[in-house]
Amino acid sequence: MAVNSRQLDPSTLKAFENAAAGHDGVLSDPTGEVLVKPCTAAEADFYQQTLQDQPDFAELMPTFMGTLHLGTSAQAAESTAAQEFVHASQAQKDQRSHGAKIATETAIVLENLEHGFSKPNVLDLKLGTKLYADGTALEKAQRLDKVASETTSGSLGFRISGMKVWNGESLDKYDKLYGRKFDAGTVKDGFATFFSGLSVGLKRDQAAELLETIEAEIAKARNALERLESRMYSASLLIVYEGDNAALETLMSGVSKTPRLQEKAPTRGEVQQSEDDEEDEDEDEPPIAYRVKMIDFAHAAWTPGQGKDENTITGLKNIEKQMDMLIARLTA
Numbered sequence: 001m002a003v004n005s006r007q008l009d010p011s012t013l014k015a016f017e018n019a020a021a022g023h024d025g026v027l028s029d030p031t032g033e034v035l036v037k038p039c040t041a042a043e044a045d046f047y048q049q050t051l052q053d054q055p056d057f058a059e060l061m062p063t064f065m066g067t068l069h070l071g072t073s074a075q076a077a078e079s080t081a082a083q084e085f086v087h088a089s090q091a092q093k094d095q096r097s098h099g100a101k102i103a104t105e106t107a108i109v110l111e112n113l114e115h116g117f118s119k120p121n122v123l124d125l126k127l128g129t130k131l132y133a134d135g136t137a138l139e140k141a142q143r144l145d146k147v148a149s150e151t152t153s154g155s156l157g158f159r160i161s162g163m164k165v166w167n168g169e170s171l172d173k174y175d176k177l178y179g180r181k182f183d184a185g186t187v188k189d190g191f192a193t194f195f196s197g198l199s200v201g202l203k204r205d206q207a208a209e210l211l212e213t214i215e216a217e218i219a220k221a222r223n224a225l226e227r228l229e230s231r232m233y234s235a236s237l238l239i240v241y242e243g244d245n246a247a248l249e250t251l252m253s254g255v256s257k258t259p260r261l262q263e264k265a266p267t268r269g270e271v272q273q274s275e276d277d278e279e280d281e282d283e284d285e286p287p288i289a290y291r292v293k294m295i296d297f298a299h300a301a302w303t304p305g306q307g308k309d310e311n312t313i314t315g316l317k318n319i320e321k322q323m324d325m326l327i328a329r330l331t332a
Contacts, residue, residue: 012029012030013027013028013029013036015027015028025037025038026038027107028112031115032112032114032115033111033112033115034065034109034110034111034112035062035109035110035111035112036068036070036107036108036109037107037108037109037110038070038106038107039106039107039108039298040106040298041106042298042299042301043108043297043298043300044067044106044108046297046300046301046302047061047064047108047297048064049302050064050302051064053302054228054302056224057224057225057228057294060220060221060224060293060294061293061294061295061297062110062111062113062293062295063110063111064108064109064110065109065110065111066108066109067106067107067108067109068106068107068108068109069105069106069107070105070106070107113238113240113291113293113295114240116287116288117240117241117242117243117244117288118242118243118244118247119166119171119242119243119244119247120164120166120240120241120242120243121163121164121165121166121194121197121240121241121242121243122163122164122238122239122240123160123163123194123238123239123240124160124161124162124163124236124237124238124295125158125159125160125161125236125237125238125239125315125319126153126158126159126160126161126179126234126235126236127157127158127232127234127235127236127237127311127312127315127316128153128157128158128232128233128234128235128311128312128314128315129148129153129154129157129311129314129315130148130233130311131144131145131147131148131153131233131234132144132233132234132299133231133233133299147180150180151179151180151182152179152182152183152184152187155183155184156184156187156314156315156318157311157312157314157315157316157317157318158237158315158316158318158319159179159180159182160174160178160179160182160187160190161176161179161236162174162175162176162178162179163178163179163190163193163194165193165194165196165197165243166197166243166244168200168245174190174193178190187322188322188325188326191322191323191325191326192326194239195207195211195241195326197243197245197248198210198211198248200245201244201245201246201248201249202245202248202249202252204330204331205330206249206252206253207330208327208330208331209252210241210252210289210290211323211326211327211330212327213290214239214241214290214292214323215320215323215324215327217290217292218237218292218316218319218320218323219320221237221292221294221316222313222316222317222320225308225309225312225313225316226308226313227308228302228308228309229302229303229304229305229306229307229308229309230300230301230302230303230308230309230312231300231301231303231306231309231311232294232297232299232300232301232309232311232312233299233300233311234296234298234299235294235295235296235297235299235300235312236294236295236296237292237293237294237295237315237316237319238291238292238293238294238295239290239291239292240290240291240292241289241290241291242287242288242289242290247287248289251287251288251289252289
């Protein structure tokens with residue numbers, strides 16, 4: 001596998017303030033294309049191992065560009081290692097909405113999934129009925145069990161962890177407390193709020209088409225996990241779609257509807273092999289209408305011999321059901 005390297009100057013990094021959920025301390029480069037996320041060694045190792053051993057699943061994650069040494073904390077990025085290199089491969093949150101910074105000297109360098117959208121609408125869905133790995137401290141485990149039991153994490157295997165929605169003039173932001181108020185019967189209202197812009201910017205058949213394509217990407221992630229053996233505690237599914245109505249209508253009326261690399265999402269229940277990218281690597285990627293990726297792997301591992309990750313798969317299945325309900329309203 002060919003490997004390139006690019007110079008990333010930590011003195012140019014700035015705080016990334018647009019996340020729908022996650023820990024504080026995430027940085028962005030001046031272009032907005034790259035995020036630098038402080039992480040544990042386990043999360044960095046998971047990205048590396050996935051690229052090596054599970055390239056198909058790596059396609060379902062943000063593009064991983066390597067690691068960056070930050071010094072004693074993420075805040076030290078502006079004063080340390082100005083000449084460090086980030087090695088980029090061509091292959092490619094704890095449940096607080098905005099948690100405390102992670103005390104670490106290591107960061108992973110990832111693509112910014114919001115880059116390339118005019119007004120990105122972002123939904124962060126925390127996955128799993130059990131939100132912690134074996135061996136977690138008892139006090140923390142009890143706290144997370146309480147959160148799960150009081151939210152849709154326990155009943156559906158997912159929870160709205162945060163979201164932001166463009167209302168035509170500004171961003172409406174919804175924090176972790178918003179997602180915790182729903183139960184299994186009312187969480188559909190959160191999905192309706194997130195996708196409300198579709199009814200303004202698109203015809204019903206176009207809105208249904210976009211929802212079906214997004215759901216197919218979710219099914220792709222679920223199908224991958226059903227074939228693999230892993231444990232992913234508190235991982236998230238991130239859904240991004242264009243919130244600018246004019247831009248979205250243009251995209252849905254044209255050709256650039258699909259995710260990066262122009263991959264066609266499979267129909268429900270199917271998994272499609274990724275095709276080799278025949279285009280010049282340096283060409284600008286066309287505008288896109290949406291992205292769907294798995295994120296947050298601080299407590300994730302490949303676990304040969306332990307079977308598939310029902311904890312995470314349950315959440316994905318129930319997210320698909322929410323999408324089905326939205327689609328049914330448009331196609332009835």
